[in-house]
Amino acid sequence: MPSLNFSLPHWLYWVGLIVFPAVAMVMSRRARRQTRRYSLPLAYMILVTGGILGLHRFYLKNVWGLLFLPVFFAILIANGQGQDARTTVSELANKVRIAERTVAREEPRIEEARADLEALRASVAEAEQGSVAARLAERRLERAQRTIDGGEERLAEARAVTEAQAEALSAARGDRLFWADVSKVAFWLLLAGVALDALLLPILVRRANAALTDDPVSEAERRLRDAEAAESRKADHEYAENWIDRLSLFCGEFAAYWAVIAVFAYYYEVIARYVFNSPTNWVHESMYLMFGMQYLIAGAYAMLTETHVRVDIFYAPLSRRRKAWVDLLTSVFFFIFAGTLLVTSWTFAMDALAVPTGNALVSEWARGQIGLAEVWSGWGLNQWSDPNIRWGEISFNEWEVPLWPMKWVMVLGGLLLVLQGISKFAKDIRAIMAGDPPDRGPRGAAAEMRETA
Template sequence: MPSLTFVLPHWLYWSGLIVFPLLAMYMARRPAAAEARRGYSLPLGYMILVTGGIIGLHRFYLKSLLGLVYLPIFLAILFANAQQRDARADYSDAANLVKVAEDTLAREKPRLEQAESGLAELRANVDATEEGSLSRRSAERKLERAEKGIATSRDRIARSEEDLAKAAPVAQSASDRRTLWNSTAFYAFMLILALLLFDAIRLPALKRKAEEKVAREAESEVEMAIELFEEEEVKDDIRHVSTGWTGAIDRLSLYTGEFVSYWAVIAVFVYYYEVIARYVFNSPTNWAHEGMFLMFGMQYLISGAYAMLCESHVRVDVLYAPMSRRRKALVDILTSVFFFIFAGVLLATGWIFAFQATAVHEISFTEWAIAYWPFKWAIVIGGVLLILQGISKLTQDFRVLFSNAQEA
C-alpha cells in the first residue's frame, strides 16, 4: 500500500475553523420546504464520494444498496493491513536475531581460528619451562586463559548458529507474508478506486434515479417531515434571547455558540481521515489528534457563554427548580458574585497566558509545530463572553426581581 505524507498546513487549519462554520450556519438557515423540494445535491454527493466513498457512503446517500459492495473490500484492506503489521513485527524480531547471530559469527570465527592456531605454541611454552618455576606458572595461566577463550568462542558460535538456523526461516516466512498481505491490500484498494471512478462518472445518473424514487413516495411523508422541522424550529434556542440592550449580548452568545458547535463536524472528517490513513495506508498522522484537542479546547471556552444563555450549566435542581421565578432571580443575584470571581480570574489568567505566548511565539513540541498563542487568546475571548453574558443574566434577574416587587 502507498503511504500518505500529507500534513495539514496551518493556514488551512485556521481557515477551515472560520469558513466551515459560516457555510454551515448559512446552510442551516435555508427554508426546510425548499430543501425538501430540492432533492439530492450533486456537489454533496461528490463530497461524500471523496470523503466517505471508500466505504460506499455516496451510494447510501443516494439510497443505493450497492454501497454494500464497498464494505467487504474495505474490511479486506483492514484485515490485510493488520496481517501485514503482524508480519512486519515478526520479521523485525527475526531479522534482528539473524543480524545479531551473523555479527557474532563474523566476529568469533576469526577470533577462534587465531586462538586455536596459537594454542600449540602456548603448550610448547609450558613444556619448555621448569616445573614449579614462575615462568611455568605464567605460561600455564596464559594457556588456561586461551583455552577458556576458545571454549567461550565455540559456545557463542554454537548458539549463534542455532539462533541463525531458527530465525532465518522465520524472517523469510514473515517477509513473504508481509509481501503477500501488502499486495492484497494494494489490489483491494485499487479495486475500490476503480469502483469510485465508475461511480464518479455515473453519479448524475444515480442522483436522477434516487430523485425519481423519492418522487414516487407519498407527499404526506415530505409534509410530515416539514411539519416536524417547523415544530423543532419553535423550540430553537432563540427563545432564550431577551429584549432590550441585553438581547444584543444574548445574540452574541447564541451565535458564537452556534459557530463553534460546527467544529464538531470538522472533527468527524479529520478523525475519519486519521482512521483511513492509519489503518488503510499505515500512515498515522501527528497533527490530527493535536489539532482536534486544541480545537475542542477553544470550543469549550468560547461556548461557555452559550451554555450560560441556554441554562445548560449544572445546578442543584432539587433546591432550585421548585422556586418561584422571583426567588430564582434572587438566588442567581446572590450567587453571581462567585460567577464573576471565576470569570474574572479566567479572563485575567488567560490574558497573562496569551500575552506571554504571543511575546515568545510559543509553538507546539510536535513536528506539526503550530503556534499556541491563538489558542490561548481563546481563553480571553471565552472570559469576555462569559462576563458579558453574566452581566446580561444579572440585569435580567434584577428586571424580574423589581418587576415582581412592583406587581406585588
C-alpha cells in the same frame, strides 16, 4: 499500498475554523425544500469523503454500495496481517542479525587463540615446575583453551540460529509481500469503483429522484418534526433580550459547527492509519486544541440557555423572584471565576505573542510591571533581530502549530462569560424589581384561554 504523507498546513487549519462555520451558518438559514430531493453536489461530497465505503450509494438508497464493503474490509484485514508479518520479519531479522554478529565476533577470537596455543604450551614446557612463571604460563594456556571452547560453543549456537531462522524469515517476508499485494489490488479495485461511480453519479441521482414518491414529507421526517414541536424547551432565539445575549448565541452556534470538522478529521485519521498505514501527526493535536477553544467560546452560550450541568433540587421549585435572589448571591463566585479566567488568559495571550528568553517587554506590560511608555522606549530593532526572542508560541510536537491564536480564544471566552454574567445580573435585578406574577389558579387560566379563543 501507497502511503499518505499529507500534513495539514497551519494556515489552512485556522482558516478552516473560521470559514467552515461561517458557510455552515449561512447554509443552515436557507429555506428548506418542501419536497425531498437528492442533491448531486452532496452526492459528490460523499463520494470524495466516503466513496471507498460506498457511502454515496447508501445515500442514494442503492444496494450496490454493499459491494464496496467486502473490498474495504479486505484492505483492513490485509493491512492487519501485513503488520503482523512485518513484526515477525523484524523479530526474526533481529535474531539473525545478532547471530551473524556473534559469528563475526567469535571467529577471529578463536583463530587468534588457536594461533597462540602452541606458543603457550611451549612456554609451559620451558618454565620450571612450581615457579611463578610456570603458574602464569598455565593460566594463560587455560584462558586460551576456555576462549576456544566457549567461542566454538557460541559459534555453533549462532550458526544453528541462523540456519533455523533463515527459512522462517523467508516465509515471513513472503507473507508480508503477499498481504501487501492483496491490499494493493483491493485498493485499486476500490479506486476503480469510485472512478466509475464518479461518471455514473448524475444518472444515479436522477434515478433516485425519479423513484421518490410525491409525498412531500416522509413518515420519518414527519415524526421528527412532531417530536421537535412537542419539545418543551425554548428555542435559542427566545433567550436573547439584548445584544450580549445575541452575541453569546452567535458565538455558541459558530463553535458548534466545529464538531462537524472533528468528524471529517477523525475519519481521515482512521482511513490514513488503517488503510494506508500512514498515521498523522496533526489530527489529535488539532482536534483537542479545537475542542478546548469550543469549550471556552460556548461557555457563555451554555450559561444563557441554562444548559450547564447542575443539581437544582432546591432551586427548581423556587419562584422567579427567589431564583433571581439566589442568582445574585451566587454571582459573586461566578464573577470571581470569570474575572480570574479573563485576567490570567490575557497574561497567557500576551506571553504567547512574544516568547522571549532575553527580553520580556510585552509580558511585563501585560502583567502590569512596566508602563506603556517604558515599552515604547525599550522597543528597537533588536526586538526583531534578536534570536533569543521568538514571536508567536508554537507547540512542541512535530506539527509545531502556532498556539498564540488559541491563547487569544481563551481571552475571548473569558470576555464572553463576563459579559453574559453582566447580562444575567441585569435580568435578575429586573426580576426582583418586577416581582412574581400573581397566581391566577386553574379558573383564571381557563378564563384566559377562553378569552384568547
